[in-house]
Amino acid sequence: xxxxxxxxxxxxxxLAFLIVSFIVPVLLMLARAxxxxxxxxxxxxxxxxxxxxxxxxxxxxxxxxxxAREMLAAHRAGTLNRVANRLNYxxxxxxxxxxxxxxxLAAGAPGETLxxxxxxxxxxxxxxxxxxxxxxxxxxxxxxxxxALDRRIDTGxxxxxxxREQAVFVDIFLRTFKIASLVALxxxxxxxxxxxxxxxxxxxxxxxxxxxxxLPFWTSALVRTxxxxxxxxxxxxxxxxxxxxxxxxxxxxxxxxxxxxxVAMTHVLLPFFILPLYGVMKGIDPTAMRAxxxxxxxxxLAFLKVYLPQSLPGVAAGAVLVFTLxxxxxxxxxxxxxxxxxxxxxxxxxxxxxxxNWGMAAALSLLLLLPLxxxxxxxxxxxxxxxx
Amino acid sequence: MMTRRALLALLAPLLLASCGSGSDLRPLTVVGxxxxxxDAHRQAYWSAFSRTTGIPxxxxxxxxxxxxxxxxxxxxxxxWDIVQVETEDxxxxxxxGLFERLDWSALGGREAFIPTAVHDCGVGAMLWSYVIGYDxxxxxxxxxxxxxxxxxxxxxxxxxxxxxxxxxxLEFALLADGVPPDQVxxxxxxPAGIDRAFRKLDEIKxxxxxxxxxxxxxxxxxxxxxxxSVTSPGRLVVANRTEGRHFxxxxxxxxxxxxxxxxxxxxxxxxxxxxxxxxxTRPENQMRLARFIPTGLTNIEAxxxxxxxxxxxxxxxxxxxxxxxxxxxxxxxxxxDQLTQRFNAWVAR
Numbered sequence: 017x018x019x020x021x022x023x024x025x026x027x028x029x030x031l032a033f034l035i036v037s038f039i040v041p042v043l044l045m046l047a048r049a050x051x052x053x054x055x056x057x058x059x060x061x062x063x064x065x066x067x068x069x070x071x072x073x074x075x076x077x078x079x080x081x082x083x084a085r086e087m088l089a090a091h092r093a094g095t096l097n098r099v100a101n102r103l104n105y106x107x108x109x110x111x112x113x114x115x116x117x118x119x120x121l122a123a124g125a126p127g128e129t130l131x132x133x134x135x136x137x138x139x140x141x142x143x144x145x146x147x148x149x150x151x152x153x154x155x156x157x158x159x160x161x162x163x164a165l166d167r168r169i170d171t172g173x174x175x176x177x178x179x180r181e182q183a184v185f186v187d188i189f190l191r192t193f194k195i196a197s198l199v200a201l202x203x204x205x206x207x208x209x210x211x212x213x214x215x216x217x218x219x220x221x222x223x224x225x226x227x228x229x230x231l232p233f234w235t236s237a238l239v240r241t242x243x244x245x246x247x248x249x250x251x252x253x254x255x256x257x258x259x260x261x262x263x264x265x266x267x268x269x270x271x272x273x274x275x276x277x278x279v280a281m282t283h284v285l286l287p288f289f290i291l292p293l294y295g296v297m298k299g300i301d302p303t304a305m306r307a308x309x310x311x312x313x314x315x316x317l318a319f320l321k322v323y324l325p326q327s328l329p330g331v332a333a334g335a336v337l338v339f340t341l342x343x344x345x346x347x348x349x350x351x352x353x354x355x356x357x358x359x360x361x362x363x364x365x366x367x368x369x370x371x372x373n374w375g376m377a378a379a380l381s382l383l384l385l386l387p388l389x390x391x392x393x394x395x396x397x398x399x400x401x402x403x404x
Numbered sequence: 405m406m407t408r409r410a411l412l413a414l415l416a417p418l419l420l421a422s423c424g425s426g427s428d429l430r431p432l433t434v435v436g437x438x439x440x441x442x443d444a445h446r447q448a449y450w451s452a453f454s455r456t457t458g459i460p461x462x463x464x465x466x467x468x469x470x471x472x473x474x475x476x477x478x479x480x481x482x483x484w485d486i487v488q489v490e491t492e493d494x495x496x497x498x499x500x501g502l503f504e505r506l507d508w509s510a511l512g513g514r515e516a517f518i519p520t521a522v523h524d525c526g527v528g529a530m531l532w533s534y535v536i537g538y539d540x541x542x543x544x545x546x547x548x549x550x551x552x553x554x555x556x557x558x559x560x561x562x563x564x565x566x567x568x569x570x571x572x573x574l575e576f577a578l579l580a581d582g583v584p585p586d587q588v589x590x591x592x593x594x595p596a597g598i599d600r601a602f603r604k605l606d607e608i609k610x611x612x613x614x615x616x617x618x619x620x621x622x623x624x625x626x627x628x629x630x631x632x633s634v635t636s637p638g639r640l641v642v643a644n645r646t647e648g649r650h651f652x653x654x655x656x657x658x659x660x661x662x663x664x665x666x667x668x669x670x671x672x673x674x675x676x677x678x679x680x681x682x683x684x685t686r687p688e689n690q691m692r693l694a695r696f697i698p699t700g701l702t703n704i705e706a707x708x709x710x711x712x713x714x715x716x717x718x719x720x721x722x723x724x725x726x727x728x729x730x731x732x733x734x735x736x737x738x739x740x741d742q743l744t745q746r747f748n749a750w751v752a753r
Contacts, residue, residue: 094499094501097496097499097500101496104738104741105741108738108739108741108742109738111737111738112734112738180749181602181746181749181750182742182745182746182749183749184745184746184748184749184752187749187752188748188752191752245620245623246623249623249627249629250627250628250629251627251628251629252627272613272614272629350568350616350617351616351617351620354613354614355568355609355612355614355751355752356751356752356753358568358748358751358752363748365469366744367741368469368471369468369469369470369471369472370468370469370470370471370492370740371740371741371744372470372471372474372496372500373741374471376741
């Protein structure tokens with residue numbers, strides 16, 4: 017009992033550090049996927065009025081007046097951008113609508129009735145802007161998560177698909193998981209023999225070879241990706257070689273498409289598969305294989321029955337590691353992929369750093385994180401069920 | 405004795421750590437875009453600034469995106485003072501209060517600068533463009549003259565390099581479709597106009613190699629992967645100078661924009677940052693920048709006094725500005741999310 021407490025005390029600082037610097041910020045960020053405080057914090061009276069409004073048709077004059085007053089006050093306080101950007105996510109054009117209206121109100125235009133607002137801009141006489149405001153009155157929202165699944169909610173509360181030309185995230189998610197799975201598979205096919213070789217060679221030869229596996233870590237992933245561009249381009253080394261050997265007549269498109277993504281990502285991630293597998297293979301007792309042979313098993317059967325099952329935890333660990341890293345990739349697909357090879361982290365990066373739509377970034381992150389956690393859990397169970 | 409030493413040993417790392425993060429102990433930090441642009445700024449301004457004022461400078465570089473700055477300000481990270489930003493970053497960051505409001509009288513007044521370079525939160529650092537670039541060694545003779553030629557794959561067979569963003573691509577598509585420059589953004593503000601731009605992009609889509617970093621362009625053109633590309637002039641001009649290339653630029657229908665200097669609201673060295681800002685915007689100093697990188701200058705007097713030869717590959721040369729279009733950052737702040745989503749769906753189809 018005391019020993020357990022001592023060991024807990026030893027890891028307590030690390031745990032506290034992780035909670036403060038990692039877990040709490042991640043949860044705070046993910047919370048943005050379901051919370052919606054921009055409007056109700058900036059326009060509290062309007063948010064309250066929107067909640068009591070039945071949402072049928074156009075709003076009463078009292079609500080329009082409250083909105084106009086708080087719009088002007090927020091404009092003067094320099095906080096109008098919060099509401100303007102939030103409404104614009106849902107209804108493009110709302111941003112300039114709010115700013116031009118606030119400018120006109122500040123210049124003395126009346127804002128006492130809905131008709132007054134409609135005189136400033138006739139879009140105020142349409143139901144859609146009011147519906148969007150009503151959906152944004154917080155404190156919780158389904159908007160971001162639905163949008164991340166190419167869905168939206170209509171005035172009547174029904175969940176609909178977004179128009180086809182706007183539907184993109186489901187495709188990108190499926191593509192991301194497909195690319196990551198295949199990269200993990202390619203790493204397994206290429207990495208297993210290498211790890212086996214490293215584990216079975218005498219240390220004197222294996223160590224220099226291991227350094228060769230580690231060597232790419234000394235070069236940035238960006239440089240390695242750029243190097244593939246040189247090799248795989250239309251007039252590049254690989255195409256020249258293929259034509260010289262007479263395998264193809266004209267250059268083949270090897271890059272700026274999915275093939276380029278697979279090649280570059282498999283190369284960049286291969287060490288992450290080999291190393292954990294090598295660690296596991298080193299722990300496999302070589303006498304077990306000899307025992308199998310002495311009992312009459314041919315080499316292939318001995319490998320399948322004795323060696324492979326014992327090495328599977330390493331395969332699972334390597335595959336999970338590669339898959340997890342691969343779903344987060346976006347620089348490599350951006351540099352060697354084509355139009356149809358963008359992965360979900362590129363969208364997350366866009367919303368985080370370019371457009372400041374952190375609710376959307378959080379929703380996409382949450383949808384990426386959940387399958388990953390499930391997979392990690394499945395990976396653990398798989399490793400556990402493998403007979404030791 | 406022993407305990408005191410142990411106590412010291414325990415405290416020393418803490419003391420060191422608090423010194424390290426103490427922002428008042430780090431030098432003034434300026435953040436640029438890296439690469440040849442950052443080199444040019446160092447040569448033109450930063451070395452001279454430290455030499456004449458005795459204020460040490462630390463450099464950092466970034467790839468843009470106001471979210472990076474928002475994260476820093478929210479997280480209490482005060483490691484940057486003065487940053488070069490794009491127009492959309494300037495607009496969004498200024499609204500959020502991430503940037504200081506500038507004291508324009510100290511900078512010589514708003515009228516000392518070209519109008520697009522003046523903003524409450526930022527002053528223009530450089531004026532740059534996206535133009536058509538091609539390799540004169542591969543396309544002999546006349547070459548493409550404008551965006552309609554860029555779209556003409558019969559006369560100029562081969563792939564085209566374009567930036568993998570709706571920004572610029574949609575504007576160039578409308579120019580290629582014959583929309584006059586001053587009507588491009590009004591057209592894009594209508595659903596029919598957006599459809600029209602995407603339809604025009606459909607025509608060229610099978611022949612496009614999409615790039616995501618401007619550093620890819622010289623390689624794409626140089627290796628013959630593409631015969632022409634959307635590009636910023638700087639890198640091709642530098643490649644012509646240093647590698648004996650014959651890249652050519654076509655300015656007709658270029659899109660130009662300004663990058664700005666901003667001072668972060670949480671900068672602990674605001675006075676020094678303002679000093680550096682004044683130094684970088686003075687005409688006699690800005691004139692030097694044009695020597696190191698082909699860029700348009702934002703100070704009107706600097707533009708008047710700079711050697712006309714240095715203007716040749718920049719938006720400051722009136723001859724380059726036929727049918728030119730100023731990037732409408734307000735449009736992209738408002739439509740960016742929707743159009744990026746639609747563009748990503750379109751480009752994958």
